[in-house]
Amino acid sequence: MKMTGIITAAALAVTSVSVSAETLKLLTWKGYAPKALVEKFEKQTGIDVEVTYSNNEEMIAKLRATRGSGFDLAQPSQDRISSVQAKYNIYQPMDYSKIKTDQIIASMLTAVKNNTNVKGKSYAAPFCYGTSGLVVNTKAAPDAKDYDALMDTNYKGRISYRLKRPTLIAMAFAKGDDPFAKYSDVDAYTELMEGVGEDLIASKHLVKNYWANGDALLELMRNGEVNVAMAWDNGGWKLHEQNPDIDFVAPTSGALGWIDTFAIPAKAKNVEGAYKWINFMLEPENAAYFTNQEKYGTASNGANEFLEPKIKANFERSFSKADIDNIKWYPPVPAKLESIEGKILDKVKAAN
Amino acid sequence: MPYAGRLTLYFFLTPVLLWLFLLIVIPHIDLFVISMQVENDDGDMVWSLLNYQAFFEEKIYWMTFVRTALYAILTTLLTFIITFPVAFYITKVLSIKYSGFFTILLLVPFWVSELVRIYGWMILLRESGVFNHFLLQLGLIDVPIEMLYNDISMVMGLVYTSMLFMVVPLISSLEGLDDSLIEAAYDLGASKPVIFAKIVIPYILPGITSGSIVVFMLTLGNYLTPNLMGGKNSLWFTEQIYNEFIASFNWNQGAAFGFLLLVLSTFIIWLGLKLTRQNLSRALS
Numbered sequence: 235m236k237m238t239g240i241i242t243a244a245a246l247a248v249t250s251v252s253v254s255a256e257t258l259k260l261l262t263w264k265g266y267a268p269k270a271l272v273e274k275f276e277k278q279t280g281i282d283v284e285v286t287y288s289n290n291e292e293m294i295a296k297l298r299a300t301r302g303s304g305f306d307l308a309q310p311s312q313d314r315i316s317s318v319q320a321k322y323n324i325y326q327p328m329d330y331s332k333i334k335t336d337q338i339i340a341s342m343l344t345a346v347k348n349n350t351n352v353k354g355k356s357y358a359a360p361f362c363y364g365t366s367g368l369v370v371n372t373k374a375a376p377d378a379k380d381y382d383a384l385m386d387t388n389y390k391g392r393i394s395y396r397l398k399r400p401t402l403i404a405m406a407f408a409k410g411d412d413p414f415a416k417y418s419d420v421d422a423y424t425e426l427m428e429g430v431g432e433d434l435i436a437s438k439h440l441v442k443n444y445w446a447n448g449d450a451l452l453e454l455m456r457n458g459e460v461n462v463a464m465a466w467d468n469g470g471w472k473l474h475e476q477n478p479d480i481d482f483v484a485p486t487s488g489a490l491g492w493i494d495t496f497a498i499p500a501k502a503k504n505v506e507g508a509y510k511w512i513n514f515m516l517e518p519e520n521a522a523y524f525t526n527q528e529k530y531g532t533a534s535n536g537a538n539e540f541l542e543p544k545i546k547a548n549f550e551r552s553f554s555k556a557d558i559d560n561i562k563w564y565p566p567v568p569a570k571l572e573s574i575e576g577k578i579l580d581k582v583k584a585a586n
Numbered sequence: 587m588p589y590a591g592r593l594t595l596y597f598f599l600t601p602v603l604l605w606l607f608l609l610i611v612i613p614h615i616d617l618f619v620i621s622m623q624v625e626n627d628d629g630d631m632v633w634s635l636l637n638y639q640a641f642f643e644e645k646i647y648w649m650t651f652v653r654t655a656l657y658a659i660l661t662t663l664l665t666f667i668i669t670f671p672v673a674f675y676i677t678k679v680l681s682i683k684y685s686g687f688f689t690i691l692l693l694v695p696f697w698v699s700e701l702v703r704i705y706g707w708m709i710l711l712r713e714s715g716v717f718n719h720f721l722l723q724l725g726l727i728d729v730p731i732e733m734l735y736n737d738i739s740m741v742m743g744l745v746y747t748s749m750l751f752m753v754v755p756l757i758s759s760l761e762g763l764d765d766s767l768i769e770a771a772y773d774l775g776a777s778k779p780v781i782f783a784k785i786v787i788p789y790i791l792p793g794i795t796s797g798s799i800v801v802f803m804l805t806l807g808n809y810l811t812p813n814l815m816g817g818k819n820s821l822w823f824t825e826q827i828y829n830e831f832i833a834s835f836n837w838n839q840g841a842a843f844g845f846l847l848l849v850l851s852t853f854i855i856w857l858g859l860k861l862t863r864q865n866l867s868r869a870l871s
Binding site for chain 2: 291292294295298318391398438441442443444446457458459572573575576577579580581583584585586
């Protein structure tokens, strides 16, 4: 073990010598660091930005493996922070005095602070938000209004979703149940999810594939190979620009609302740079560029005036007032639920 | 002189030993230690065999392993059946002038990464893909057929990925086979199947064995191809390990699976060697 320590130290020494300029290592989702903004930031601050694309599960696993080192800033969803932090201690408390909080929508900042609170300290600041729901080709699947369309025999072979926890939660809502209310009751939650797993297995023959890559899904929908999919709202809106038949539909049992955040890993080397990036990305102009480009909602206060009119149109087209009230925001995930869900998802994938 | 000789020995031995120890032995010890622990209700780590027990008790876990192993064996067999004629043609039928060129041709697809090759196949096979386009144009089908996301396309992808690792050992052992042996068998009146079974196969058996071991292990440990081409039914054992580590945060269970994969695949190879009466050191020489 000592030997490995020496070798890693040597390797680190070599890398830190070869990289003389200041760098910011960003662990984020695809699309969260648009090229134009990265270049602008590099020009403004002289900090090189290295971007690694990932998802919630991999972010946690990567930071857990290195005990919170290797990256200067991560962007997990707000519901996946508190239990992970309590268990593996991979983030450092956020110093909100270093963030220009007047740039952030106040209610969202409060919500994220509360949801990422571990032992009196909060670990994240909001960056963007969005929902998961249905992306539908309304011509081919006019009646797809709720998640159960993903099990509808009418759309056989034209259905796609991710085999991840949001799908299980969405299906539970579609059954009329409330999985979030059962978060604290492991037995009830297991029973509910096992039922959902059985439904997914029974309707598996209808599914074309389980998508893993957002771009690949958009490609399938563009070609008409998939007509009903569970996906993020921005994907549906991006497709709508190219083909007005395709749009995001807020499901009647409620779109699933998420907020993605900034969180600083415990052993981040360039903490100052991380705060600079946070403030830079939440500047109204930059945040608006991100939203115009990627169609995700932004947590930036005052970005509205820089938004293109079609962004607002997208939102109003897909969400009625009732739909907005019906958005199910993810509460923090308690520990242990992930392994229960993991086993059910394995069963679904293995079933024939 | 003996001193200098010993120095050279150490000089060349040290990197090998360091490699073995640091990159193989230590991580495996670590993996083994993790796999022998479970988290109790208080969140503390305690020693236990529960992770291994879970593999044998949960049908889905060992069924996935059995499925993966059977498909890996099938892939190995198919790879041999497809590559043997190619290797034979290159070494025994083609004139030496061209055989080098054709060997290079076999290598060309492997200059790009596996991911790119798999995406290439996906473009060909998908519903709006190249094959369907031509079939529709020729009027052979009326509606496009989905050729991806089933076990056949998955096995095809796996065979394609592993062909190189079978064809190279086959070519090198066929090159060692003296043509006069085959001619002599003809002179003595042997038929083609007999020559194949009694002369060619026994001679190149070590090549077949080493090729098969490599192909079997690579297929068993593959992650990309089953995931991308097999689609919805293709839970591969490696994916299950990935899921335990990444999605379920259960590193202990994942480590146990990793260890079981190592032990069980070693056992399958040992069994294969015993059944074909082969010797590992001879196969690898």
